[in-house]
Amino acid sequence: MRLKIIIVLTILTGITGSPSITIRPEVELVDNKQRISEQQNLVTETDEVVEDVMATGELNPNHYPAQRAAKVVQHYINTLYGSPFKVFHLHRVHSGNAEDVADSGRKYQLEISVQEMISNTSGKCSAEVFFSRGDKQHSPQVQVMCEELLKINTTKEEDAFYQHLKKNTSLLSAEYLPDSHGHIEPDMKPLWHLASVASSFIMLNESTQDTLFNMAQVANVTQLATESDQLKFEYLILLHEMVSQEIIRWKLLVSWCPPEGVKVLQMEKLPHCHECEKPPNTN
C-alpha cells in the first residue's frame, strides 16, 4: 500500500512538478515604445482612399456598407406605406451584394428583415438600392419586395384618429417628442409616428453611401387649419446623421389623410444651430 502511494506521488510530481508552479500567462503585451511610434506616425490615409476600396461582391451583412444601404430601404418603405399608425424599422440585414454600374454608380442587392414598430410584426424583404455617382447627385433609387409585412391593417386606428382631429375645433401642437427622457405622451404618439414617416422622405433624399440617418427628435409640431380633406402639420424635426454625428434641422410641411397617405409638401433645411451653442458669457 505504502509503496503504491510512493509510486503515485512520484509520478504526480514528475508530471506537475511542485504544486507552486507559476506559468506565465500569455498576455499579448505590445512593445510600448516601438508600437506607439509606429502607429502614431502612420501615413495619413485620406477618406477618399478608404472609399475607393469599397467592398464589391458579397457583403458582410453586419458591416456598414450593407447596413447603410439597408437603412435607405427602411426610409423608402416608410415613404410608401407609413402612417401615424404604421412605422417600419430595419431589423436585420441577412445578406448583401454590391456592384459598380459602369461609371454611373453602385447597386446593392439586399435581403433584410423589417419590423413594423406598433404592431411589432416583422417580415422579410428583398431590395435593390442604387446610389448614383458623379456630378449629378440624385437621391438613391430603391426597389423593394416584402412578404406579408406591408399588408398590416391599420384602417380602424387611422380613421378614428383622422375623425377625431377633423372634429376637433382646436388645433393640435406639441414640442419635444420624445422629451429628454425618451418619454412621449400616449396621445402624442401618432404625431411622433407621422414625423418619423415624414422625415423618411428627407432621409431618403439625403442618404448616400457615406451617411446613416435616424430621426432624433420632433422639436415642435403645429397643426394647421385646412379647407381640404387633408390634415396639415408644420414640423421642426431633428435628424441625427451617424457618420458626421451632426444634428440636422428640417422644417417640413406635411399632409395626411387615410386614403392618400403621408405627403411632404414643403421641406427646408435650417442652418446649424449656433444659438444652441452660444458660450455662457454671451447670454
Added chain:
Amino acid sequence: IMQITNWMDQIVKENPDVVTKVDYGKTYENRTISLLKIGSKSASAKKAIWMDCGIHAREWIAPAFCQYFINQTYKTDPKMEQMMKNMDFYVTPVLNVDGYIYSWTDNSTRLWRKNRTPGPEGCECLGTDLNRNFYANWGTVGISFDCCSNIYPGKSAVSEPEAQAVTNFVGKRADEILCFLTIHSYGQLLLIPYGHPNVIAPNENELVHKHKNTTIDLVGLAAAEAIKKVHGKQYTVGTSPDVLYANSGSSRDWARLQGIPFAFTFELRDDGTYGFKLPEDQIQPACEEAYSGALHIITHVHDKEFIKPTGTAATVAATLWTTMMAVFVTSTVIV
C-alpha cells in the same frame, strides 16, 4: 451631476474597505473628474480594469450603466469577490462633466455631444469631440477641422483637460490595466481597435487558430452572445471602420497603443428608434445586458491573468499531490 457625486460619496462611506474616490482631473469649466476605485485593499499594486462613461454628453444611458456596474461590484457574488481581491476596478461614471451638465440644461441642449472648451480664435462655435482628441492617429480620419463640427478633434492631440486626465491616470498604470472599456450609445455595437482602416490590432482574428481564446474579437463575440442571452438584443462586434465608420483619436485606440490588450468601445441601446433618448423603462434592461457583456470580458482577462492556463488540470494535480502526501504521512504515522 450633484446627485451622481453625492451617490459616489455615499458608496465610499458605506464601503470604505473596498471603495475609494479618486479625483483625477478637472474639466474646462473647472469641475472635478472623479472615479471610484473598487477592490479589496492591498499593500502592493494590483492589476486593474478601467471603465469610463459619458465621454459624449448626450449618451445618457452610459453614465447610468457605470452606476449600475458599480452597484453590482460590491454585491456578494463569489466570482466578483475573487476578482475584487485580485484586481481593482477604476470606474468613471461621467467623464465629460461639463458637456453632461449642459445636456441636462433644457430640451434644446439635450443633443450636445462635445465638451465645453471654447473654439479656436474666430470660431463661433465651441466644444471638442473628446473621443477624437486622444493621441492615437490624431487628426487623420473620421474628423473635421471645422470647429463647429461634432467630430472636431481639438486644436491638437490631447489638448483637452478631460482627455489629459485619462491619459495621465491610465498612462501611469498602463502595465497594470488589463482591460479598457469605454461606454457610449447608441447602436448596439462592441467595437475593437483600431479606428483607422489600415491598422489592425495585434491580437485581432489573424491569430484565431493559434490563440483561440485570447483573441480580442472572439472575446467580443462571446460578450455579444452573453448580451443576447439577457434580453435578446443583437450587438454587432467588429472594428469601427468595418462596422460603423473610420475614426481617429479615440480613447480606445490610445489605450490599445499603451499596450492594454483588451480595449472595447461599447455602444449601448438602441438601434435608432429613440437613439440618444432611451426611454426610462429601457434603462434597467439595457444596463443588465451590457453588464453581462462587460462581465464576460472582465472575467476573461481576470482568469487569463490569475488562473493558470493549464487551469483546472494544474489545480487538480496540485490538490491530488497534496492529498496523497497527507495520506502518506498520516498512514506512515499510524502504521
